[in-house]
């Protein structure tokens with residue numbers, strides 16, 4: 001599904017930062033992967049390269065055999081919209097739109113049948129347990145609820161991969177567990193491929209494999225032997 005070969009990222013500046021020093025790994029279809037490591041180890045940088053939000057200084061990324069770094073900017077944008085979903089730490093919902101409108105916005109952006117994507121958005125809000133919050137605005141929702149809206153939004157175009165960068169960092173422990181269990185359910189029941197950055201060692205129990213980063217390199221890969229599929 002995803003094949004990463006020798007990815008490097010140098011942030012330019014007075015003192016350039018070598019955030020990724022040559023990272024290679026594969027993510028199989030249907031896997032739930034965590035990227036872990038200390039603050040500053042390059043986790044977000046790696047996720048941004050995989051998610052085509054940023055362009056690496058070197059290396060190769062294949063997603064479903066597509067050499068995505070070779071795509072033009074316009075094609076990359078379309079690929080992101082059609083094939084990738086994102087959940088960020090800070091929810092990133094649009095304040096002026098209802099929960100339902102936020103969820104179908106990425107589908108609206110692709111065009112297509114309004115009734116169709118509205119129905120799908122409603123179904124996804126049900127999946128995340130917010131069937132009674134369609135018409136609420138973000139400021140009328142708790143942090144945990146806003147993040148679940150963001151998860152539904154990330155899934156509306158049926159992405160090949162769901163990327164999440166510390167999705168529970170702003171949440172209390174109860175809401176964090178709800179979101180992580182939701183990820184686990186999406187992975188198990190829908191076969192959703194997920195790549196999640198987290199610095200919570202405790203989150204290991206939810207995922208199939210952990211890729212540990214240290215100073216821009218893979219330190220080790222840890223397999224979860226407890227989860228049975």
Ligand SMILES: Nc1ncnc2c1ncn2[C@@H]1O[C@H](COP(=O)(O)OP(=O)(O)O)[C@@H](O)[C@H]1O
Pocket residue numbers: 011012013017018019037038039040041042043044045046
């Ligand atoms: N936009 C940027 N410009 C310059 N340096 C950056 C930028 N983003 C991150 N860095 C640096 O790259 C390194 C890795 O950062 P990051 O990927 O955000 O780490 P993590 O997510 O693991 O905390 C850090 O040294 C950080 O200071």
Ligand SMILES: [Mg+2]
Pocket residue numbers: 043044045
């Ligand atoms: Mg980070």
